[in-house]
Each structure stands twice: as C-alpha cells, then as structure tokens.
Amino acid sequence: xxxxxxxxxxxxxxxxxxxxxxxxxxxxxxxxxxxxxxxxxxxxxxxxxxxxxxxxxxxxxxxxxxxxxxxxxxxxxxxxxxxxxxxxxxxxxxxxxxxxxxxxxxxxxxxxxxxxxxxxxxxxxxxxxxxxxxxxxxxxxxxxxxxxxxxxxxxxxxxxxxxxxxxxxxxxxxxxxxxxxxxxxxxxxxxxxxxxxxxxxxxxxxxxxxxxxxxxxxxxxxxxxxxxxxxxxxxxxxxxxxxxxxxxxxxxxxxxxxxxxxxxxxxxxxxxxxxxxxxxxxxxxxxxxxxxxxxxxxxxxxxxxxxxxxxxxxxxxxx
Numbered sequence: 001x002x003x004x005x006x007x008x009x010x011x012x013x014x015x016x017x018x019x020x021x022x023x024x025x026x027x028x029x030x031x032x033x034x035x036x037x038x039x040x041x042x043x044x045x046x047x048x049x050x051x052x053x054x055x056x057x058x059x060x061x062x063x064x065x066x067x068x069x070x071x072x073x074x075x076x077x078x079x080x081x082x083x084x085x086x087x088x089x090x091x092x093x094x095x096x097x098x099x100x101x102x103x104x105x106x107x108x109x110x111x112x113x114x115x116x117x118x119x120x121x122x123x124x125x126x127x128x129x130x131x132x133x134x135x136x137x138x139x140x141x142x143x144x145x146x147x148x149x150x151x152x153x154x155x156x157x158x159x160x161x162x163x164x165x166x167x168x169x170x171x172x173x174x175x176x177x178x179x180x181x182x183x184x185x186x187x188x189x190x191x192x193x194x195x196x197x198x199x200x201x202x203x204x205x206x207x208x209x210x211x212x213x214x215x216x217x218x219x220x221x222x223x224x225x226x227x228x229x230x231x232x233x234x235x236x237x238x239x240x241x242x243x244x245x246x247x248x249x250x251x252x253x254x255x256x257x258x259x260x261x262x263x264x265x266x267x268x269x270x271x272x273x274x275x276x277x278x279x280x281x282x283x284x285x286x287x288x289x290x291x292x293x294x295x296x297x298x299x300x301x302x303x304x305x306x307x308x309x310x311x312x313x314x315x316x317x318x319x
Contacts, residue, residue, distance in 0.1 A: 049140040055133035133243025138235035152201035160278035
C-alpha cells in the first residue's frame with residue numbers, strides 16, 4: 001500500500017472549508033423548517049434490488065403472523081414473496097418479539113405502499129421498536145456490478161465517513177442501541193489494519209474476515225460468491241441502523257445507503273481525495289463532514305436535507 005500523503009485531499013478540503021461553513025449556516029435554518037416526505041419511489045440511477053428487516057418487540061410473532069396472513073388473504077406466508085416474521089436472537093423472548101422480513105423489493109410504488117401498510121399493521125397490534133431493535137438493509141450485489149476496485153473504494157468511503165454514518169444510523173435517537181457493538185460493530189479500525197498490509201477489499205476475501213453478522217457491514221455472501229461457493233442469498237447486509245417502524249425513516253435509510261453505493265459506481269476516482277483525507281483525520285469537524293458527505297452523494301436539496309435532518313434530530317426528553 002502506498003504511504004499516505006493526503007496533500008491533494010487537504011488542498012481540496014481547505015479550499016472548500018469556507019464554502020462549507022457558509023453553507024452550513026444557511027442549511028441549519030432550512031433544516032429546522034424541513035419536513036420529511038414519504039416518496040412514491042426513490043429516484044435512483046442504478047436499478048437496485050433490496051430487502052428490509054425490521055426488528056420489533058411488544059407483540060407475539062403468532063399474532064403478527066396471523067395478521068399478515070389475513071392481510072395477504074392466504075394460509076401461508078412465502079419467504080421472499082410476502083412479508084415474513086421470524087425469531088431474532090437480539091430481541092426475541094419466548095413467543096414475543098422478532099424480525100419482519102420484506103419480500104424482494106425493486107423500489108416500485110407498490111413496494112413502498114406495502115412497507116407503510118406493514119408498519120401500521122404491526123403498530124396496531126402493539127408492536128414497537130426499543131433500544132434493542134435495528135433495521136437491516138440487504139442489497140443485491142449482482143445488480144451493482146461492482147469490480148474489486150469499486151468494493152475497495154466503497155469500504156474506504158464508508159470508513160472515511162463512518163462516524164457520520166453512525167450518527168445518521170441513530171434514527172433520531174440519542175444513542176446507538178445497546179447491543180450495536182455486538183451485532184453491528186464499526187469497521188474502520190479493522191479496515192485500517194487490513195490496509196496496513198494491502199487493500200481494503202482484502203477484508204472481503206479473507207476467509208476468517210470480520211465483515212460478518214457481528215459488524216455493521218455483513219459481506220460474507222459476497223465472499224462466498226467470489227470464492228466460487230454456492231449461496232442462496234446474493235446480498236451484502238448493512239446493519240448499522242437503530243430500529244424503527246416509521247416508514248419515512250426506513251425509506252430514508254434505504255435512500256442514503258443506495259446513494260452511497262451508487263456514488264461509488266458513478267464518481268469513482270473523484271472520491272479519492274476526500275477519502276484519503278477523512279480516512280486518516282484525527283480531529284474532524286463533524287458538522288462539516290456531514291455536509292460534505294451529503295454534497296458528495298446527493299443530487300438535490302430534498303435528499304440532502306432528509307439526510308442532515310436525520311443526523312441532527314433533537315431527541316425528545318422522556319418524563
């Protein structure tokens with residue numbers, strides 16, 4: 001691996017620093033007035049195929065399953081075709097609590113309508129997300145058509161802005177969920193260690209690598225595919241987000257991570273100066289980093305404000 005210099009990146013950041021400070025002041029006032037909107041579809045350049053997992057507590061899986069069968073007017077739920085309910089080790093206690101798994105989705109209006117209906121259904125039964133719950137997003141890596149260079153850049157981009165990503169991943173809550181370090185551990189330290197001997201993408205092809213269900217990025221299915229093993233699920237899994245049954249927040253989560261992947265594919269080398277500087281930065285300005293990342297991955301103000309608002313939501317005090 002080349003020794004880090006970062007001078008080019010520092011020049012770019014210093015040049016844009018004053019602009020970011022000015023823009024930050026303007027955006028702060030706009031974010032206060034900004035209201036989230038649930039879109040019929042997300043405007044994406046890449047035809048993503050994805051799945052959503054929503055953890056919940058407060059209601060039995062039997063009740064949820066029966067209600068889902070009534071909703072679909074069927075005697076049986078079909079994995080991958082209908083919303084499905086199952087146990088989850090982090091939230092399940094006996095028959096209570098579990099995980100809702102979406103059918104394969106394609107960013108069509110019917111997919112987002114269905115998500116809103118399922119969230120409402122579970123909430124009406126008394127289900128909710130607590131500080132143990134999470135949202136997981138599965139993205140079909142075959143549709144991304146990434147080269148190893150793309151995966152290398154994606155991992156470095158994630159790590160360069162991992163602190164911002166985790167702030168967004170709180171989903172309006174004060175802190176990350178209690179068990180996040182067990183089931184969604186940050187990966188920056190691990191990736192930097194891998195990079196000291198090679199490339200970030202070496203973490204994917206390591207047979208005993210740590211990009212698994214204990215990390216915020218689970219890439220074991222990609223490892224199996226690259227190794228020539230048969231795998232029934234061709235997805236990477238993004239596990240960082242706290243739990244929610246609010247469809248607006250869930251759509252925003254899918255939007256942000258889709259844009260992150262899309263940007264790697266579309267901008268490529270243009271990201272490198274930012275990655276190099278932020279990856280090794282010791283005392284970052286977090287508000288500046290949030291704004292910078294939003295400028296890198298979004299193409300319109302609505303998406304940018306949706307991201308920044310979720311990063312900086314004021315948490316209501318519990319009396």
